[in-house]
Amino acid sequence: MASIDELERRLKDIDSTASPDSRLEGITFEKTYNESLGLKPDNVSDFKVFIPWRSWPAGALPEKTEFPSALQEAFKDVLSKGSDRSSCFIDLHTLNPNLEFFKEPDALSSVAKAIAQVIDNTDESVTPVVRFLAGSDENKTNEQFWHDYGKTFEDVFWPNGEPLVKHKKARLYVAYYSPNLKVGTSPKVIQWMEYMKKTLEVVKLIVSVLKSALSITGFHGLDDITANLNKLDGKTLTDYLTNASLPAISWNHAKIVAINGKTMMTGGGNYWREYIGSAHDIIDHQVKVRGDAAISAHKYADYFWGYLANIPDTDNHSFQKSILLSSQGKLDWSSTEKAPIKQPFKYAVTTKQFPILTVAKAGDWRGSMKQIDYPVQFADAVRDMFLNIMWEAGAKTPDKHLGMLMIQSVKMLYEDDQLAKLFMAKTLGINPAAWATRYARTTAIAHARKSVHIGQQTIVGYLQADNASYRGVINTINTTLSLPEKWNGYTWPFDLLFAIAQALINIKNSNGEGVFLALTTKKAGGNRIGWEDRAPASQIKQRVSVILKGMEKLSDAEVQTLIDEKFRIKRVLEDDGKNYLHTKVVCVDRNMMYVGSDNAYPNYNEEHGIWIEDRPTVDTWFKDFWDELWRRSSEVDTEKF
Numbered sequence: 001m002a003s004i005d006e007l008e009r010r011l012k013d014i015d016s017t018a019s020p021d022s023r024l025e026g027i028t029f030e031k032t033y034n035e036s037l038g039l040k041p042d043n044v045s046d047f048k049v050f051i052p053w054r055s056w057p058a059g060a061l062p063e064k065t066e067f068p069s070a071l072q073e074a075f076k077d078v079l080s081k082g083s084d085r086s087s088c089f090i091d092l093h094t095l096n097p098n099l100e101f102f103k104e105p106d107a108l109s110s111v112a113k114a115i116a117q118v119i120d121n122t123d124e125s126v127t128p129v130v131r132f133l134a135g136s137d138e139n140k141t142n143e144q145f146w147h148d149y150g151k152t153f154e155d156v157f158w159p160n161g162e163p164l165v166k167h168k169k170a171r172l173y174v175a176y177y178s179p180n181l182k183v184g185t186s187p188k189v190i191q192w193m194e195y196m197k198k199t200l201e202v203v204k205l206i207v208s209v210l211k212s213a214l215s216i217t218g219f220h221g222l223d224d225i226t227a228n229l230n231k232l233d234g235k236t237l238t239d240y241l242t243n244a245s246l247p248a249i250s251w252n253h254a255k256i257v258a259i260n261g262k263t264m265m266t267g268g269g270n271y272w273r274e275y276i277g278s279a280h281d282i283i284d285h286q287v288k289v290r291g292d293a294a295i296s297a298h299k300y301a302d303y304f305w306g307y308l309a310n311i312p313d314t315d316n317h318s319f320q321k322s323i324l325l326s327s328q329g330k331l332d333w334s335s336t337e338k339a340p341i342k343q344p345f346k347y348a349v350t351t352k353q354f355p356i357l358t359v360a361k362a363g364d365w366r367g368s369m370k371q372i373d374y375p376v377q378f379a380d381a382v383r384d385m386f387l388n389i390m391w392e393a394g395a396k397t398p399d400k401h402l403g404m405l406m407i408q409s410v411k412m413l414y415e416d417d418q419l420a421k422l423f424m425a426k427t428l429g430i431n432p433a434a435w436a437t438r439y440a441r442t443t444a445i446a447h448a449r450k451s452v453h454i455g456q457q458t459i460v461g462y463l464q465a466d467n468a469s470y471r472g473v474i475n476t477i478n479t480t481l482s483l484p485e486k487w488n489g490y491t492w493p494f495d496l497l498f499a500i501a502q503a504l505i506n507i508k509n510s511n512g513e514g515v516f517l518a519l520t521t522k523k524a525g526g527n528r529i530g531w532e533d534r535a536p537a538s539q540i541k542q543r544v545s546v547i548l549k550g551m552e553k554l555s556d557a558e559v560q561t562l563i564d565e566k567f568r569i570k571r572v573l574e575d576d577g578k579n580y581l582h583t584k585v586v587c588v589d590r591n592m593m594y595v596g597s598d599n600a601y602p603n604y605n606e607e608h609g610i611w612i613e614d615r616p617t618v619d620t621w622f623k624d625f626w627d628e629l630w631r632r633s634s635e636v637d638t639e640k641f
Contacts, residue, residue: 002448028437029360032292052279072275079259255268263290266287281527321335359611441600446503454586494547520580
């Protein structure tokens with residue numbers, strides 16, 4: 001049975017394989033104890049923030065909500081409950097912040113005013129700090145980012161040109177974390193090229209091992225790939241990289257507000273106009289905590305502000321700026337003062353109550369590889385691409401052989417417990433704890449015994465398939481590797497599919513409930529272009545079926561029965577094309593639950609979330625949120641991919 005203690009133990013074991021200066025405990029994962037789940041100890045429902053309606057309406061869904069929205073209200077609540085006259089340290093993380101979220105409805109009752117009130121209530125001898133970290137998938141230089149979004153920060157804190165904040169010492173630090181890699185001939189880039197050549201040799205070795213292991217089954221789908229990979233050499237790779245520039249594939253995607261190491265909120269909702277009072281078509285989830293998990297959130301933020309204090313010359317996307325919040329007249333952002341790092345917060349909860357495992361993804365390299373100034377999540381992207389190529393390579397083979405290929409591939413590539421010990425840490429300089437959110441999710445699901453409940457927008461990565469540069473890479477792969485069928489560039493999370501298959505076997509053996517997957521609408525052309533899911537439920541089930549056939553000695557009929565009886569997939573709110581699911585929640589065995597910013601589809605962003613293990617809180621979550629979501633959603637299994 002999965003537990004927070006077991007997840008922590010496994011992450012510590014992985015982390016221990018890295019060199020001491022590459023360890024990530026306290027950054028991407030940390031277990032803490034807390035005063036309460038939620039900010040009202042006598043109200044277990046206060047833990048969750050159900051966007052947009054707070055609670056399900058009795059009848060038809062309302063056309064709009066009123067100010068403050070559920071997210072705005074929760075934001076203000078976290079600030080209020082964490083405020084202290086003797087301290088004021090606030091961390092905010094989001095994608096591109098939006099003016100309306102902070103300014104609605106007016107300067108006197110807005111979220112921005114709530115921030116200003118907390119600051120101004122601080123003793124005048126204290127220096128209040130607000131660190132505001134954003135991220136973006138846009139391919140812009142730091143100058144372009146500031147030109148396009150700098151005024152947002154000014155309009156939030158200086159409405160009508162006057163400062164909201166009166167405290168004379170309060171300082172705002174604004175930053176974007178979206179590192180790209182400008183390729184040239186600098187020593188750092190040369191080191192990166194040498195590293196990529198080493199990685200290529202590891203890939204060739206893995207393919208060779210898989211080919212040998214599966215040849216005894218009569219599977220020869222890797223023969224062409226092996227031959228074509230051997231044509232690639234270090235010079236080819238170096239020539240390509242010297243004349244290319246790698247765009248940002250990783251940016252801040254976390255959604256955090258934390259104050260004074262006392263209270264914090266995390267989840268899937270961005271601080272955007274889509275989440276203000278009048279919006280109503282995005283179903284999302286945040287959670288509030290009072291206790292030491294807030295310190296974990298600050299420590300996670302420290303990591304990125306450390307990078308931003310010394311941005312490498314190969315990254316011309318990321319930046320940070322600072323200014324006194326009480327500034328008047330023409331605002332001067334030219335200060336070179338860097339944000340403070342390592343606050344003096346002390347763990348205050350002495351009783352072992354309300355354990356929380358914070359899990360996150362971190363971007364830049366550590367230890368011996370710290371000279372490579374491109375996010376380590378790149379390595380995870382290479383793994384996903386490789387596994388999807390393996391699937392395409394075996395597309396014409398019988399399910400049993402394809403299933404065995406995927407099982408062996410997943411075991412070799414995604415069992416970080418073993419890979420870290422074998423070569424990831426020492427040979428490639430990778431600490432798999434860098435993607436602790438992903439590891440914890442698949443590990444928890446694979447160890448389920450009774451049930452798994454997952455709420456996601458989609459589990460298939462397709463957004464990048466519309467990018468021209470990415471399409472060029474896919475075309476090159478299809479041409480170079482002679483795949484039996486052209487790959488469309490969609491990335492499937494085979495580690496997650498493997499975990500679901502393992503959970504189904506466990507649940508079958510224990511006569512449990514099953515795996516329940518809620519996804520957003522599949523209908524395109526609604527209010528949110530690009531927010532729909534493009535993967536039919538039938539294709540998800542088909543891939544899990546293939547993996548099951550490679551794992552267990554089950555007949556086709558037995559696999560079909562297991563899928564039909566224990567694996568259910570629904571589209572949110574009757575698949576109406578008007579409402580969109582944006583949650584990133586996982587619940588295992590009705591006892592342990594994750595809420596955060598990390599999507600289940602393959603992605604390589606900086607993420608943050610928490611696992612809790614508290615049956616009363618989880619029971620309330622089912623009663624207040626999941627059960628009605630599931631009832632109002634529709635089962636769709638007849639689509640064709």
